[in-house]
Amino acid sequence: MPATTFELPPQYAPHEVEARLYDRWLEAQAFHARADSPKPPYVIVIPPPNVTGVLHMGHGMNNTIQDVLIRCARMRGREALWVPGTDHAGIATQNVVERQLAREGKTRFDLGRDQFVERVWTFVRETGGTILKQLRTIGCSCDWSRTRFTLDPAYTRAVREAFVRLWEEKLIYRGHRVIHWCPRCLTALSDEEAEFQDETGALYYIRYPIEGSERFLTVATTRPETMLGDTAVAVNPDDERHRDLVGKRARVPIANVVVPIIADRAVDPKFGTGFVKVTPAHDANDFEIGQRHGLDAPLIMREDGTMGGNGGSADGRMGGSRVPDGGSADGRMGGSRVPDELVGVDRFEARKKIVAMLKNQGLLEKTEQHQHGVRHCYRCDTVVEPRLSDQWFVRMKPLAEPALRAFHSGEVRIIPERWEATYQNWMEHIRDWNISRQLWWGHRIPIFTCTRCGEAWADRADPTSCRKCGGPVAQDPDVLDTWFSSWLWPFATLGWPDETPDLAHFYPGTTLVTDPNILFFWVARMIMAGFHFMGRKPFSTVYLHGTARDMQHRRMSKSLGNGIDPLDVVQLFSADALRWTLIAGSSLGADIVLNPDDLETTFAPGRNFANKLWNIGRFVLAQLNSGDGAGGGTAGARWAAAKGDTVAPPAELTLADRWILSRLQATIREVTSAFEQFRLDEGAKRCFDFVWKELADWYVEAVKPRIASDASSAQTVLVYCLDVSLRLLHPVVPFITEELWQRLPGRAAGELLVTARWPEVQSRLIDERAEREFALVQESITASRNLRAEYKVPPKIRTPFYINPPNEEVRKTLDDSREMIILMSGSANMVLGPLPNLPGGYAVLTVGAPAFVELEGFIDVQQECRRLSGERSRLDQQLTALAAKLSNENFVSRAPADVVAREREKERDWRFQRDVLDGKLKSLGCS
């Protein structure tokens, strides 16, 4: 074998290595899972990113965690499948293309539905899949042969099947109710998509004249513009103050309509004045009051948020599937309740105008500042408008029951556990799901209505005529909520509704890794869908990780401009450095804080660790080179070839050998257990500590003097330790570990670390005695090093070192490691016995052994004595002053207690320092 096999370039060049290795893994089909494998499966489905999305730090974190888990499972002998794919992301993608059109001065209505959808497809074909390529750059080991898209034909069939089944089970119904409407996206939203934000608004107190009297009643509202749609004023029936008015009528100002005063228990008598305006078409609670009292529900706002009747949106199109104009009690249409000067005016502008009009008419009693939650569109942040509308809903209670049961029985776990209560609470109070969206991009709702006889049904195929009368049919114009397709992800990606081998082998999955933000949107619904359509849970464990935040703890986002592009990090450092920071920097379920203004400090630890690993690798491989000639023939090579853990280690092991082998077993155990418990940071840091602090700082240093001559044990142990460390580190930093592992001797041709076996603990290598003894040796060396550093002994000057062992066992341990201690502690020799009465530095080891470094003749002792005496008298003066302060009654009684406590603490600290100085002066023999 040529010697160059073991020579590594002095600098690690990640960019060349990472691209080359990723291709090599692909070529070897290392990420491909086989449905006919006898191995137990381990399955993760990716949270599908938006098809037109680009990688941000949230993806970086989410996917690195998944990759660590999947790589670990693969090495541990599971048939590991990580299903990748993208989501068509209805609103988000449609928004992007609409913005493009806006730049051309057009709207989607200018293009028409078919042309618009074609345009979105063009955009998706051009940009879609970018994010999946970016995932390769950061090392994700997805099975790309199984990549799915929520709008591909097979997936579309799955969505349609799910819809039709729910329809047949009577779990889908048409609901006429007030829903959340985004006037910018022009679509309905689910409860989850309309997110609450705390805002400071105003509470307006408005006077409504009471008919047939000179009196007024006062209602309080945060949205005065909705008064144009009032069809009643309500009070609580138990409210003594207003009982006499029930049955009378009030005039709604500006709208100038007369409405009844009614009693309803839904009214909170403590809110405002106890009078509540009732606007059934623009408030969900009012709608229910309206239903109970047979009130009309006129719409007074258009879909785009401007004032006016239900004449469609600003562009004049009709409301499509929305409700017709309700008309009001006095027979007038909703539109005519809006005064001419307000027609077409935006709702917030209208609010100001109405408030001004009320003020002019003396009908605005007062305005108060008001703190309240306002719902915003989760896609565009526009304030959501409650709006009466006809939408398709899924009855969720029957779906939630099995999902809740599985959670109670522990069949599905959520980690960290603190999320379980949130999940449970949402599931127990689940509301029906509005699944229709007034968009064009997405799965069109497969409901067909006969325009002749009115028959309506859900169909798996597109019918050409009415199934009842043969008349012409029209399909519902709306599309399904994007989450209605992604809730099928764990089985639709595996071929459902067909009974495919993939579905049989890989369902249910194992782990789901996601951000807690989509616990309800996605996770809970997937669990419900899994039980409903598959009869089984979709996965056993949900791991909810934290969020990437900036130094001010703000979520990293494009709009805030505080994000870090993961690809920049790869470019500047490496994929491994990115991954290292993301994994080592975030503990179980906790947020990770990254500094976008200082990438160097943020990601240098990962790069530095890679370099350290590289240097250790270089050292080890260089030793093999100088071993018994061909390197590949050393005992180390033979042992590594046999995978280390199945054959006995060499017989003649030194204390250092036995110690590092034992520490390695502990590392294997701890890392494996940490990864099993999703404590990825702890696993990564344990590996780091082993490689850096134990292997590099101690073992490599300890064996350096003997390694060239001692091929039998040191080389073998080094190769074994490096081999196992690379295996343990591979899931976190896959590239550098594979690159180094490829250079280790004794592998079979074509063998790759990515599919190598996870190390197992060899209990016969656990050696508590070696750990105890080596700890003593380490402590001796450290004691000498510290003393030499304290007295500034130059590194080249070697000093006599004394230890007085308290017993024979300690003496023997130290004596056996004499050479190592002398060499590593920078000593001239080591004397085991009583300490001499000479000037020097003094310490006590934990076993009770005094240790001593002789200094006379090695440093200028007189000068050190002067320095220490000077320091001591300064400290004495400070102590005297402090003692005077603390004995002063004035200070002690008047100063705040914490100030006094701090001063007393300082006094104790200085006294201790003075004792230390006294000890030093004494041991140096200063007069």
Ligand SMILES: [Zn+2]
């Ligand atoms: Zn919106």
Ligand SMILES: [Zn+2]
């Ligand atoms: Zn018909």
